[in-house]
Amino acid sequence: MRHGIAFIWAARGYLKLDQAESLTQVVFEEFEGDPKKGVQAWAHWILAEIACPRGQVDAARTATHRARAIAEELGLAPLLALCSAH
Numbered sequence: 001m002r003h004g005i006a007f008i009w010a011a012r013g014y015l016k017l018d019q020a021e022s023l024t025q026v027v028f029e030e031f032e033g034d035p036k037k038g039v040q041a042w043a044h045w046i047l048a049e050i051a052c053p054r055g056q057v058d059a060a061r062t063a064t065h066r067a068r069a070i071a072e073e074l075g076l077a078p079l080l081a082l083c084s085a086h
């Protein structure tokens with residue numbers, strides 16, 4: 001899981017640049033499956049963070065919903081708090 005988290009935080013660092021979305025997509029391609037669900041939850045949150053400033057309300061809402069659903073399932077309190085901010 002740590003490797004996937006590295007991609008998430010790298011994407012977070014690149015939010016203002018086009019690279020954030022491509023780094024986040026790597027997570028969905030390379031880190032799928034149940035043990036990596038937490039990583040995918042964070043990736044959905046990053047996608048919401050990318051969509052918001054672009055005015056992509058539906059995409060942001062969908063990504064936040066997906067992140068929140070996984071965060072609730074896994075008990076990821078920090079992510080739930082971030083999802084509540086949207």
